[in-house]
Amino acid sequence: MNLFDFELAGLPLHPLLVHATVVLTPLTALALAVAALWPAARRRMGLALPIAALIVAVLVPVTILAGESLADLVGRTPAVSRHESLGIMLLPWAVALLPASVVVWWMGRPSPAASRRPRWVSVTVAAIAVAVAVVTLVLVVLTGDAGARTVWEGTV
Template identity: 60%
Template sequence: MDIFADAAGFRIAGLPLHPLLVHAVVVLTPLTALAVALVAVWPAARRRLGWAPQAAALIVAGLVPVTVLAGQNLAATIGYTPVILHHEALGLMLIPWAIALLIAAVAVAVGERMLPRLRRTRPRWALALHLAIMATALISATGVTAVTVLAGDAGARAVWGAV
């Protein structure tokens, strides 16, 4: 039996892929955002978590667009309604936020490697760079979590709203 019954239709064993992927996005995205925020502001978390936040951010940045594509395919199959269009719009908003989270995670890792050397010479801009990296991480973590919650809520309302 072929795993992808219809590769172009985003299905696994005949089931639409979107509802399966959504669960991974809804769980992994806020956890990754929390990890990126923690490593941005807490040095002990950076040492303990290592490269896990960056790896998770890379996975989220790849998983979100695939989930959106699978959702668009599912919507084309079942039909567009106002609640589905709203959910789709929020899902599309999640893509740039996931990319921003990845950029912030990488910036935190690069800053962690670069800033200790700069602290020895203490240039004035090193503190500003450190604060900018922290702010970017916190803003992207907050934004990606908020949009994930909004998109998830809109999706749940699209599915269960009439129940």
């Protein structure tokens, strides 16, 4: 038995972690997009954005590991496999929120060098951050939908 086989109040760990994942991941992705496009919001968020992204970067892989344990328990039906595949596709994008958030936060810090930074650097960072945020949002919705359908359509 490993950590990810544990139950809490008789429930497998994965469904419990999923709730945190499907709330914090999209909120962090949306905050990243807002911070990348709106300097005042970036300054107000401060280190909260990179900290949230760090939590997501840890939470998503732990949720996936717990999900793999649950899949072994319930069986790998086509619906479970689809959900698992989408979760694995989400992983690098959810982790990418962290470096993107750190760079956006760093770009927003007041410094003498910031005024000398070429505009294309800020535009490129914003475009990459928004792309990471959008792909992460799409994948978390698709993954969550596939998981919910698996449960609510009685496939598991």
